[in-house]
Amino acid sequence: MIVLKTGLHEECGVFGVYSPHTTDVAAMTYVALYALQHRGQESCGIVVNDRGVFSHHKDLGLVPEVFNRSQIEKLGQGNISIGHVRYSTTGKPSRSNAQPIVVRHVKGPMSIAHNGNLVNAHELRRKYELRGAIFHTTNDTEVISYAVTEQRLERSSIEEAVEYAMYDLKGAYSLVVMSPQKLIAARDPNGFRPLCMGRRKDGSIVFASETCALDSVEAEFERELDPGEIVIADSDGVRSVRTHCGQKPSLCVFEYVYFARPDSVINGCTVHDARIRAGKLLWKEHPVEADVVIGVPDSGLDAALGLSQASGIPYEVGFIKNRYVGRTFIQPNQKMRTDSVRIKLNVVKSVVAGKRVILVDDSIVRGTTCQRIVSLLREAGATEVHMRISCPPFTNPCHFGVDIDSKENLIACQMTIPEICEHIGADTLGYLSIEGVQSLATPDMTPQTGFCTACFTGNYPIEVPKEMPKDKFEKKIGE
CATH class of the missing domain: 3.40.50.2020 (Rossmann fold)
Structure with a gap:
């Protein structure tokens, strides 16, 4: 079937919560994704972290179609959770391309959810494939996961791995990254896509693409992440890494015109x-x-x-x-x-x-x-x-x-x-x-x-490829 598109399409929405106590973070993430549904109606997913054990569920469909009460209960309780609603800009609609993605490597499990689009994804993917990487999806998020896990082998912490991976990532990305003990949020140095932070009365730290998601989980808005900023939430509190900050911001103006919810x-x-x-x-x-x-x-x-x-x-x-x-x-x-x-x-x-x-x-x-x-x-x-x-x-x-x-x-x-x-x-x-x-x-x-x-x-804030086919990874696979 040929899909002809007549209008603009939403991008994606990300959400993450770190709680100092074990609680029903899956239900909280579900509610937040509902608030972000306008940013992606193709697929959605939730990953819950219970003391280092990751449980996840994702599929094609709207949030209430993918998740019912029993599925939320199966995810169980935990103290960290991330979620994602997707509309594909890279990668065909399929369950395998739904996010968040979960990877397991020598330093333990990791899960990532991503809003944006890398301009050098094809270049990075090819580099990792030549090193023996096997890709299971056709989206940019798995490319980001390889960039982070490669750095994780050499760095002392997951946040340091994200920091050094960002030197290789070119384009738009707002990320939430979950490790066994930490929740990390990161925004690209140009700040193309929004990402904000809030705090609940119970001490939970939340990150979301839009403030409307904070409102839905009764979190008080604290601030937006600066372009290039990395924020870490763990048992030691909240801290920031600003190595990549300082570039001229380039927020997509269409967030105001179309993408974001009016109450955000x-x-x-x-x-x-x-x-x-x-x-x-x-x-x-x-x-x-x-x-x-x-x-x-x-x-x-x-x-x-x-x-x-x-x-x-x-x-x-x-x-x-x-x-x-x-x-x-x-x-x-x-x-x-x-x-x-x-x-x-x-x-x-x-x-x-x-x-x-x-x-x-x-x-x-x-x-x-x-x-x-x-x-x-x-x-x-x-x-x-x-x-x-x-x-x-x-x-x-x-x-x-x-x-x-x-x-x-x-x-x-x-x-x-x-x-x-x-x-x-x-x-x-x-x-x-x-x-x-x-x-x-x-x-x-x-x-x-x-x-x-x-x-x-036509004035792009960063260098872009002369040609970027919509289904660049699919075309390569089919050759």
């Missing part, structure tokens, strides 16, 4: 507030006469509200989303994808009939879904449809974990903005500017540095 806080800015600002900036850059503002669920809703607040044009709920329908990109042909859009979104006709509509969404990738949504509004009686997008046009592939893998799949690389407008059937089309998207995290809406905007500009 990143770099001191609530994602909801950032999206409200996106809508206000959209109105400032692309005003138009209209009767109603609506958003495409879910990530277009906050920006639509912001545009309404700035313009004074009423905001309404224009679409009802059926949350029991699979995502549109998994359908194997155009007709099935079109039918899925109609089933997934239904127009509230009384809101749009006979009205000039401003429609707000987070992005346009191929244009297929957007075209269908505009058509649904026309069928419901909208007299005009003015499309507004809360980010700039995608013109370059992402090498750091967002599934934008080829210029040939990006409509903005094939058409001008007026041509895209005509293609999707809108009356006008306006994208947020580069300066606008860099202003989302500041209350006064002034441009801010420290973001990666390479998918819009």
Whole structure:
């Protein structure tokens, strides 16, 4: 089956907890993964550490599909646990590629969960294979595990092994690493992906991709890990290794636009507030006469509200989303994808009939879904449809974990903005500017540095390969 993808896809979410006492860390991790489900709906897994004995379960599916009460109970109690929700950027959907991964080596067991994408994964994999390594998955995480275990043979501690392995890892990675006695969190030197730390009243230390996961387990947010920082939690407390800190941060700006949950806080800015600002900036850059503002669920809703607040044009709920329908990109042909859009979104006709509509969404990738949504509004009686997008046009592939893998799949690389407008059937089309998207995290809406905007500009913070095929490991295996 050929899988054609029409939109952006979430990345992954990681969670880890270290408790000073044996407790129900599996249940805690389950709840946290539920909160991070938006970051990956392909597979999930949990590993529990009970005094050095690792128990784990993972599979394809959503968190409540993979885990039930009996499976959580089988994992047992412990004092350390890590968990992961996945959407693949490297490696095909399969149970073997689900995370966390567990490895057993001469210094004892280790488990790793990873959010991001290495730009030198193929190079590292080849190096380890030539040394006799046998890979059981096709994801970057197993490459990272070999980098760490190789260093572990020469270093005095697991945190030192992670520290030295990071010299070989290039690209985006937010990690949680579990050894028999320690929980370690690490963030790449550019800080492409978010990673934060919190503390529960019982003394447990937790790490998560987003603050919404901390809230779900009643942990108080303490701080975000700095780019390049390694934080260790064990019986001696919490300490930090900052050898790799000091580079210019390059947080993926699309965390604010799309990936993160609206109630999460990143770099001191609530994602909801950032999206409200996106809508206000959209109105400032692309005003138009209209009767109603609506958003495409879910990530277009906050920006639509912001545009309404700035313009004074009423905001309404224009679409009802059926949350029991699979995502549109998994359908194997155009007709099935079109039918899925109609089933997934239904127009509230009384809101749009006979009205000039401003429609707000987070992005346009191929244009297929957007075209269908505009058509649904026309069928419901909208007299005009003015499309507004809360980010700039995608013109370059992402090498750091967002599934934008080829210029040939990006409509903005094939058409001008007026041509895209005509293609999707809108009356006008306006994208947020580069300066606008860099202003989302500041209350006064002034441009801010420290973001990666390479998918819009082509200016990558680090050197990237000229070509990175989506299924690079699978292609190699098939040769």
